[in-house]
């Protein structure tokens with residue numbers, strides 16, 4: 315079994331401070347972390363390795379210092395890591411990111427399953443996982459809550475997806491791209507053995523030249539069809555508080571449910 | 581000169597922080613209130629490798645250095661003192677003493693299962709009538725054929741009711757005063773060993789502290805650690821390691837006080853401004869930051885010396901003395917900053933204050949360290965080399981499987 319996990323280095327928002335003057339995040343000196351949703355993808359891949367043998371490769375596109383997050387994945391038990399880092403990759407939107415990651419996945423090769431978090435905490439689009447599937451022509455299983463069955467010889471997988479309307483069970487052939495939600499598992503802590511291994515490990519850094527066959531026009535900012543016109547903080551939503559009064563709790567509940575139905579909340 | 585932590589140290593910090601926040605923080609208030617020791621914690625710490633963190637891999641440990649041990653103590657005590665105490669007695673006072681003084685057979689038999697966390701260990705020096713004055717202990721060990729017969733009572737022993745292996749100090753020859761003291765590895769299973777828990781402590785209430793009673797306990801002669809008469813030296817060298825972990829833990833406690841105080845000072849308003857805007861509150865916070873930095877530097881220096889294999893009795897005492905006083909003062913100020921809320925157990929700072937007081941007493945009280953430092957400064961005291969020194973950290977050797 316060979317699982318490839320795509321992870322993103324994001325600022326640790328629990329450490330981020332807000333500049334009240336400019337209304338923006340103060341990003342300098344902010345520690346970066348593995349995008350929390352991606353830690354569930356790593357955990358799921360490690361569980362597959364424990365159950366079926368094989369190896370887990372982690373892949374990230376980002377600045378050189380994203381090496382730290384890859385090393386953390388190694389410390390958790392992943393076997394190999396690759397960092398995609400070059401000036402040409404910078405400024406990529408979700409399309410260019412998916413393209414670049416897909417090219418790298420092809421170069422890593424020989425995979426049975428690809429795992430991503432459901433979305434990144436900073437960008438919040440949730441598009442990169444499906445984008446990779448699209449680029450590679452693979453089935454995509456998004457918002458996976460549980461792997462119900464997986465068979466690497468028959469090359470099939472059955473998962474439960476967590477949707478707003480409920481849960482959906484889907485069967486697919488392998489290889490497939492999964493994006494996972496946080497309820498799927500509880501990520502493990504890194505181990506000391508893993509930390510020692512991470513220290514010794516030299517993580518290869520790939521630049522455009524390493525992605526033979528890729529079209530350099532599709533990398534980075536210039537390869538991104540999305541144009542960000544403007545970023546702004548939405549105006550604060552004004553709310554008003556209304557206390558419902560009544561003789562008995564039942565009466566209050568009735569008034570409340572009437573109001574909720576009236577305003578189409580339920 | 582390099583003041584930065586290595587990438588590896590950062591990973592250790594992050595791992596232990598996550599562990600403490602996930603495994604200890606959610607239930608600590610309840611255990612502290614009820615004076616209960618969380619039985620599930622030791623197996624979790626064992627699984628994580630924390631119980632053998634700086635022990636070589638070939639002895640079942642995790643193969644990290646002494647600074648990693650310190651960082652782990654800091655991160656555990658940032659959440660609660662009781663968790664750090666486990667590393668102090670199990671790793672520093674007991675397991676490192678075995679690493680330093682033990683024979684190969686003793687290491688295989690006792691150190692390996694301790695480093696793996698299969699057996700929990702503690703350190704029995706203090707007695708009902710002997711604390712600071714170590715030489716006045718009354719426990720005796722009488723040679724009888726291939727064994728020693730131990731009699732006596734140990735008091736205020738951390739993990740007394742939980743541990744499997746005890747390092748017990750006793751007189752083999754009382755007439756020689758501290759040169760007649762010896763150290764023994766005693767197993768809970770040996771007939772005549774009894775333990776109990778002390779309740780009603782002011783702090784470290786989620787930690788287990790108790791007594792060990794030894795009545796005609798037959799200990800095989802091969803369980804003598806070091807040589808006959810080396811007990812006092814072994815105890816003092818073990819304290820060099822125990823105090824080191826207490827000092828790092830105190831840094832974690834200061835960090836917790838600072839974090840809580842900063843949070844509260846930004847939230848709480850008086851006279852139309854957050855209290856952080858009042859200069860007298862700022863002074864308390866500035867002093868916490870000062871103590872945090874100064875304390876951490878003292879700990880780092882002691883840790884660096886341990887890694888290098890340099891004698892560090894003076895530096896470790898200095899770190900322990902400074903950091904524990906500093907933690908107590910920081911906790912007191914943290915309560916002050918929280919006002920009446922800080923005086924209730926709705927917030928954590930009152931627990932920090934109760935916990936911080938203990939470390940001003942144990943592992944050398946404030947007074948004992950003051951005397952030690954005066955003696956060093958005045959030239960009354962010098963450390964002579966020991967027959968067995970704590971081995972310097974050698975990465976290759978620590979990581980070797982065989």
Ligand SMILES: Cc1cc2nc3c(=O)[nH]c(=O)nc-3n(C[C@H](O)[C@H](O)[C@H](O)COP(=O)(O)OP(=O)(O)OC[C@H]3O[C@@H](n4cnc5c(N)ncnc54)[C@H](O)[C@@H]3O)c2cc1C
Nearest residue numbers: 703704705706710711712736737738938941942943945947
């Ligand atoms: C929570 C907790 C956990 C502990 N865990 C352990 C453990 O695991 N193993 C273990 O062996 N012990 C343990 N101890 C015991 C601890 O090490 C002793 O309490 C400590 O050594 C002080 O001894 P004492 O309490 O007998 O005080 P005493 O020695 O009686 O001292 C009383 C007071 O007199 C002062 N004093 C004593 N001598 C002098 C002097 N020469 N000059 C000036 N002042 C002096 C002291 O500073 C103190 O203020 C623990 C204690 C506590 C509270």
